[in-house]
Every structure is written in structure tokens, then in C-alpha cells.
Amino acid sequence: MSGPKDLDPSSSPRALLGAELRHAREKAGLSQEELGGRLFVSGSFIGQLEAGTRRMQPDYARMLDEVLGTHDFFTRNCGAAAKSRYLEQFAEAAEAETFATAIRQYAPLLIPGLLQTPAYARAVNRAYAPTAPEEVIDEWVDGRMERTRLLNDPTKPLLWAVLDEAALRRETGGRAVMAEALRHVAGLAHRNRVIVQVLPFSVGAHTSMDGSLKLMEFEDAPPLVYLEGVGTGRLEDDPATVKHHKLAYELLTASALSPQKSLALIEALAQDYSHEELP
Template sequence: MAGSKDLDPSSSPRAFLGAELRHAREAAGLSQDQLGRPLFVSGSFIGQMEAGTRRMMHEYAVQIDQILGTKDFFERNCAALAKSKYPDHFAEAAEAEETATAIREHSHLLIPGLLQTKAYAAAVFRAYKPTASDAEIDEDVASRLDRTRLLDNPTSPLLWSVLDEAVLRRVVGGPAVMAEALRHVAALIRQHRIIVQVLPFGAGAHASMTGSLKLMEFDDAPPLSFVEGPNMGKLLDDPATVARHTLTFNLLQAAALSPQDSLALIESVAQDYEHGEEHS
């Protein structure tokens, strides 16, 4: 392995370091499960680090160097992964998005980050950080909009969102901002780039009453789920938990309006906002 070389942060260090981990592990004659055991993580967790879908954290890097006899290679080079433009609680999930082949998410409060407009994102961040400087808000917005580059690819990842009707009705930034934001979502739907369903108020109780949910699938790694709360988030790889979250999303899809009816509702609400009508 390239034991004496530091990683170039501009060349996808997470994927490169994962490849080096796989090479060193196989050279040591260890399976993913065998390497994971002393780290108290699953073999699939090791596989996700090797595939670049999970960031290698410093504490794991130190132990991996000890187990694999790689001196301080992983400890030194995981520093290239430590810097992120995203909040700590969301950094791993945002980085996993970049390699996902499919993203399915349920949002019960706001338009998902990948679908937000600049003005909508600015209103969201200002609500989170009422005393932040304009420069700090601008930086947050730029980072969020940078994530939307994932949709520049016309086919991958598949993005399927189930939005609670409250997402459409809550006025974020004012009617004009909402009209623009919903028109943007509608345009992506009409371009056949995303699939969106609206979960109407009339559906009553549903399978994800307590929060949002994101599921991610990958070509060469097991699926992940991500749950988030105020200033916290957790990326999960336990197969039983991911399976349960997948069932939850399937139930939400079944309770939601069809994609066609959802598009009609989104455009209708956008039109109302354009006419200055706010929804309660």
C-alpha cells in the first residue's frame, strides 16, 4: 500500500482511503467481520468505509493502524476527511448522498435540502440562527445549494420524496418564496428528474409521525438510513433497523397521493401563493 503518502484532499480522499483500507485488510488476511470485531462495529460498517460511503473517524483510524500494522498511515490521512462544510451531525449523511444510487426520504416539516431554492434555504437558516451574521447565513446557503449538484446528473441518484402536506402549507419566507420553492419542485417533477408524493392531512395517522427519514442505497455497499432531529442526526446501518425504516417509507408511499395528484396539488398551492394567499 502507499504507506508513506498523504492523501490529496482534492482527489476524493474518502474513496481513496477506503480502497487503501480494503488493500491493507486483505493483505493482513482479515475479513471485514474480523476487522470490525475489535472496533466494536459490524463487517458491513467496515465495508462502507472501504466503499467510501462512510467517513473514517480518527478513533477508528488509530485502532486500524494498530491492527493492520500500517504505522500511522490511516491516522494521518483520515485528517483529510475531517474537514466538512456541513454540520457535524449531518456531515456523514451528506457525504453518503454523493455516492448513493437511490435516495428516498420523508419530510414532515420542510422541503428537503436537495430540492430547496436559495431564498427558501436562506429563510430556513435564518429561522435556525436568528442572531447569525449575513455572511454566516450566506455560507450555510451556499453549502446547501452545493448539494443540489447531485441532480445535475439526469438519471442518478433516483430521488423519491414523500412530503407531508404541512411542507406545502407552512409559509417559509413569505408567499413569494413559497411560490418559487414549490414551482422549483414541480419543475423537477415535470423534467422527470425526481418523484414526489404528498401525504395529505386527510391520511390521518401515518407510519412516521415522529420525524423525518432518509434511506440511501449504493452499488457496492449495504443500504443506510438517516434520522435527524434539532442539531442531531444518526446514520444507521443495522440491517433490521434499515429494513424497518424501509417498511416505514413503503407505508408512507401507500398512504400518500399518487405522483400525478401530488404534482397537481403542489402546483395548485404554488398558484395560490402567487396570488398572495397564505395557507393555514
Template sequence: MANGSRQAAWEFFGTELKRRREDAGLTQVDLGHRVFVSGGYIGQFEQAIRKPQLDVAKRIDEILQTDGFFERLWRKLIDDRRYAEYFAEVVELERTATKISTFAPTLVPGLLQTPAYTRAVMLAGNPFVTDEYIKEKVTARRERAQLLDGTTKPEYWSILHEHVLKIPVGGAEVMAEQLDHIAQLVHRRAVLVQVLPYSVGAYPLMGRMVQLMEFEDAPPTAYTEAVYSGNLLDDPALVKRVQGTYDLLRAAALPPEASQALIESAAEDHRRCASTT
């Protein structure tokens, strides 16, 4: 679905929500209280500024007695089968974000991955799937990465643990290409990348990835991931706490110039390794 038609569909979602809420004789505050969000959030849903989470859409159906209408519409708009169910909503939010900040403790973030790197990651976790399955996943991730090439691309800031630079995902040659790609994105000023060095020792969010997203007309969100599950946070107090933790990581990381030098050095190390095998 193109971005224009997707936005139109969300506007339809909001219009229907407002109509059915008013038919039920409820204010935005009334409905928000019953589905455990603020009245302001309901207003943002109705104006298509913000997209509700699935559990909120389900509760709206229950309160307004709409027989699953909003859940079905949500799934039609959000549920992209190329992505895990818990991540599909994050992909939707990325398209409207004005700023994306990530911390990656073990793997290169999806928006920075090369196709060869993505393929290696997918194969490692899915050794018995078909080539077609892998190709679909690689294509989907590449389409996500195009977000950084657009004229309205978000400000993208990523902190990589030094561990990410060392693991030869896909082999030394693939890893060298991957790190070269990140270095090129930095040179083009398409992204800003810092490296959290081993020397830091213990650090906040030990071993946990996090992604923060900011929007022009909606509150920020935070996303964290565990084993085959994800958690999208939009509670203002929780998001503020995650933002504070991210600031600590940023303060502990190497400056951008030193980070770039370390990335390029790691690429050369992988390239030398590839040439000797």
C-alpha cells in the same frame, strides 16, 4: 475536493487499512469482530466501496494501534465545515447513492430547496449571524442540489407532508417560487414527489424526517435527524425496518399526479397571497 480525487483518497484509506490490518496479523473477520462490524464491511472499507463511520474509524485506530491515523484521515475526507458534523457524512454518501428516498414532515428537503427558501430557513435558526455565514450555507446547499442535475444523478423519491406546502417559509412569494421549483423538477422527471395529505391523520414516523440511500456496491443506509443531531443507520435489520415504514408512508400518500396537482394549487395560493400584500 473533486469527486475523482476524493475517490482516490478513499482508495488510499482502504489500502492503508488492509496493509496495517495484515501487519497486525488480523483477518477481515477478526478486525470486524473487534470494531463491531462484519468482516464483509471491513472488506468494503478496504475496497473503497463503503466509507466507515467516525466511531468505526476511531475503533480501528485503537485495535491497530495507529495513533489516530484513520480518524484524522476520515476527518480530512468527510468533515466539510459548511455542514454540521453529524450531517457531513450524509453529504458524502449522497454523492455515490443510486437511489435517495426522503420523508419531510415540516420542511422542503435540502436537495429540493431554492436559494431563497434555504436563506429563510437559515436566518430563522441563526438570527445573529453574518451575511457571509448565510451565503456560505446557501451556496453549500445549492451545490448539494446540483446532484439532481448530473448525468449520473440518483433516482430521487420524496414524500412531503401537506404541512410542508402550507408554511410560508420566507413569505408567500418565496414559497410560491419554491413550490414552482418542485413542480418543474417533477415535470422534467428529475424527481418523483408524493404528498401525504392532512386527511391521513396519524402516520408512521410522526414528525420525524428520514432519508434512505441505496448504493450500487454497498448496503443501504438510513438517516434520521433530531435537534442539532443526526443518526446514520447502517445495521441491516434497522435499515430494513425503516424501509418498511417508508413503504407505509408511500402507500398512504397521494398518487404522483394528484400530488403534483396539490403542489401546483398550493403555489397558486401563495402567489395570490403575495399579490394582495
């Protein structure tokens, strides 16, 4: 496995920790696979820590200090690298997005976070936490909008989203909010910034009926899949698991409407939401 490129230590605590881990590993004369063996993890997991695509947990930090002879460096610093404005079950996936070269996602019930407008994000978060203080909702919305800045780059990451028709027809936040949200998605597609397909109701049963999935690819680390449920989420790097969900995603894209027909449906629904009644 090729080692990751040099990281800018000033870019983030996680980047600093990854760069220091690579330096300490190489100083100890260990490959990623050899170090992983001593921690009972895969070499690819060590590569992900070095590349910054995985968060270093305290247990691993203590083991790394012991194996690499770094005293308590990783133990002391893993806390700063773990700080996040996102909910715990999603934090690692959100942070991995920032390193991804490609993101492929199936969303069964709502428009994905990277494609959301502030008003739509507010409606979703308020539904998740109906009694939360307004300032907490504000913070969550700000965090979600910060994630969308990934799309400010005109070419990367590649973002390919398959949206279930249910996500487009579920009136979230009211008709005006939905009209704006769908126009926003259509605008991104028109600007060739994202690829969007709609999985219509007419498809019937499909490969991902039990939930959403997100596949992420990286330049210097193995791919990951993020699987999410109500109040839960986990990143998986097991090659067989990633391969299984990659096939599931490919089958979804084969069953979905073409990007052109999907865009036409999204724009038609946005127009419908702009009127008083749906047809």
C-alpha cells in the same frame, strides 16, 4: 459480501482513505468481516468505510493502524477526510448522499435540502440561526446548493421524496419564496428527475409522525437510514433498523397521494402563493 470497486484516489480524501483501507486489509489477508471483528464492528461497516459512505472516526483510525500495522497513516489522515462544510450532525449523511444510487426521504416540516431553492434555503437557515452573521448563512446556503448538484445527472441517484402537506403550507420566507420553491419542485417532477408524493392532512396518524427519515442505497455498500431531530442526526446501518424504516417509508408512499395528484396539488399551491391571499 463483495468488495467495493476501485475508487479514484483523486476524487476526495475520503475516497483515498477508503482505497488505502481496502489495500491494507487485503494485504493483511483479512476479510471485511474479520477486520470488523477485531474492531468490534460489523463487516458491513468496514465495507462502508472502504466505499466512502461512512466517515472514519479517530478512534477507529487508531485501531486500524494498530490491527493493520499501518503505523499512524489512518490516524494522520482521518482528520482531512472528516473535514466538511456541513453541520456536524448532518455532515456524514450529506457526504453519503454523494455515493448513493437511490435516496428515499420523508420530510414532515420542510422541503428537503436536495429540492430547495437558494431563497428557501436562506429562509430555513436564518430561522435556524437568527443571530448568525450573514456570511455564515451564505456559507450554509452555498453548501446546500452544492448538494443539489447531485440532480444535474439526468438519471442518478434515484430521488423519491414524500412531502408532508405541512411542508407545503408552512409559509417559509414569504409567499414569493414559497411560490418559487414549489414551482422548482414541480419542475423537477415534470422533467422526470424526481418522484414526489404529498402526504395529505386527511391521512391522519401515520408511521413517521415522530420525525423525518432518509433511506440511502449504494452500489457497493449496505443501505443506511438517516434519522434527524432538532440539532441532532444519526446514521444507522443495523439491518433490522434499516428494514423497519424501509417498511415505514413504504407505508407512507401507500398512504400518500399519487405522483400525478401530488404534482397537481403542488402546482395549485404555487399558484395560490403567487396571489395575495390563500383560499
